[in-house]
Amino acid sequence: MAQNRLRLAQRRANTQHQNVLHRLGLSIVSGEFAENAILPGDGELLARFGVSRTVLREAMKTLSAKGMIHARARVGTRVLERRHWNYFDPDILYWHAETGIDKSFLTHLAEMRMAFEPEAAALAARRRTDAHVAELFSWIGKMETAQSSGGDFVEADLSFHIAIAEASGNPLMRSMSALIEVALEITFLVSSPIPNTVMHARSVARHRAIAEAIEAQDDDAARVAMRAVIRQGSKRVDAVIKGADGDHWINV
Template sequence: MSTGADPQRSAGDLIAAIAGRTLPRNLHSLVLGQLGLAIVGGEFAEGSILPADAELLQRFGVSRTVLREALKTLAAKGMIEARARIGTRVLPRARWSLFDADVLSWHFQTGPDEAFLRSLAEIRIGVELESAALAASRRSDDQAQALLDCAQAMGQTTSAEDFARTDLLFHRTVAEASGNPFMASISTLVELALTAAFTISSPVNDPAALAASAAAHTRIAEAIKAGDAAQARVAMRAVITNGLERQMKARG
């Protein structure tokens, strides 16, 4: 399924644009991004030793300082570890900081597998169902109306990017309405999952799917407005699982 995205923009650029982030364009960020993608994509497999600095310097055409800073950043994300007389080893995926925005973005840019998508949906269920339930008892009148307006706008979007931005705004508002600052902080993961997912699939090119998605979000909004925590959980679970099914179908 086509997402309707601009083919001239990279997945990383699109993800950042929708989330409202500006990607840095300095040498450090470029080397970091290329190395991160190479590790997540399997060019440098888990447990392997990265090429020597001299080879990496030649590959990227940067100074040793720039390379070292990029490697330090990857180490801080739990992806690599430098050992004396051994070299820099790629750590097991279980040690990577999967909540990190860059690491998540690299997964989507390299094409996440089914297991990754399911794991991401599971953590979203763990966070967003409770967020919706809390919002049902804590939301303000303005937040309740904003959710209804957002759901309605979702059904009127005409591009994948507009749909993703509207979807993102909806889920951000749910997190804010929960009144829990930790929930809002965790929603960063949700935000990236939503913005990145549109690079795989979007309902915007299918009128029936678009209408169904808008209706599903409306059910969340109505449950929150009515103060029905149980129904808010049910409606949120449906949105997450339906989104996962759409991504799986798009992957074939």
Template sequence: MRRKGLIETMMSGTGARTSHSQVVHELGKAIVSGEFPVGATLPGDQELEARFGVSRTVLREAMKTLAAKGLVVPRARIGTRVTPKDQWNLFDSDILTWHFAVGVDQGFLLHLSEIRLGFEPQAAALAARHAGEADINQMMLLAVAMGDPDHTAETLALADLRFHLAVMEASRNPFMRTVGSLIEAALAGVFKLSSPAADRGKIGDVAASHMRIVEEIRRRDEEGARRAMENVIRVGRARMTDTA
């Protein structure tokens, strides 16, 4: 079963979790929130088993998952310690989800927008070079769908995400596809703070700006596609900073 993303979770709430994923989620969120600060040693197995009502096997598998994400490191005769934040994998969708669950500031969202500016304009340029006609038609349909006047903040964010992921896919660069969770986190944060859906007059503008990206891709204008994507990201960032 496909894992829910940030925006879908915003819309429908957290779905059912296995014992393993529940422990990973709760401990991860506790680490990101500072309940277990950097350098702290996590409670022992018995305490955590009692806290979560799971077996030692489930707990140890959860610790392996958190270690793989860079949040903790086991130390012989010391215990499992929380690692410095610069070792956390911020491209990991779970870690981004936990940041949003505990609250992020404007600075965090600005950092996300800067990373988007580093990746997505290049993805649009590559799409102008590599996208097939079916890709272009699909992107245009997704852009047009963003103009639905009945959008809520959440459904518009989901429509926006589908468009941007389609551009990354059309770039034909497999590394671009791996930053999908980062894009989703950025869009979830921006739309949570300030969505164009709050002003019906702006929904059409959002759709039009995304259609311009597709138009440049259809013309095979790599620089034009790059500029159009930059414009979309900068407009979203400006809307966020004006609101915060």
């Protein structure tokens, strides 16, 4: 779990712009700055973050592009309702992970995976090259040897799913893999098959079934195998949620 936390930390501030963006984004997602609320004025925010007006304005522009805020002359900058937010944006998803994840959010992520990944696997089965197949089995090998390192397993698993999006031959599927990557990482933050030996072996076997279906160019089998992998991850997460008193938020 500690290694998974590090992946989230790596997305945090390396520059003043990223620092302000991260802190403002978290404040909005957490509800400190609620939907339809007017953000504090520039003077207050400049004092709060200790940055230049240029840095603050760039962070505001980035949040506006994500659909989170809207500035109006003589009114101020208003936090938009969540229905306007771009939930395909990795930052917004990671900010949700940092502020705490509830059951409905995890369910929504799983539903998005189920909508896209089985079709990506089916397309990969039709269009894959020998090089694609070799890459998939290479990542499975790395998943299998990750006996004790959750970080190594996550890295191999993420790379496996991205490789399927690449093999699909559809650039839109590849673009969607950014959301899939975040969904997978959040799932692993909540529950990982490492170091549980039985869960680890089951996860590797089910991923291998996807690769074998793609190698055989069996698109129906690829869909079925991908659905099994997504369901397995959802079941692990559900077990953690039940242990955390149902709909309570899980801090990761």
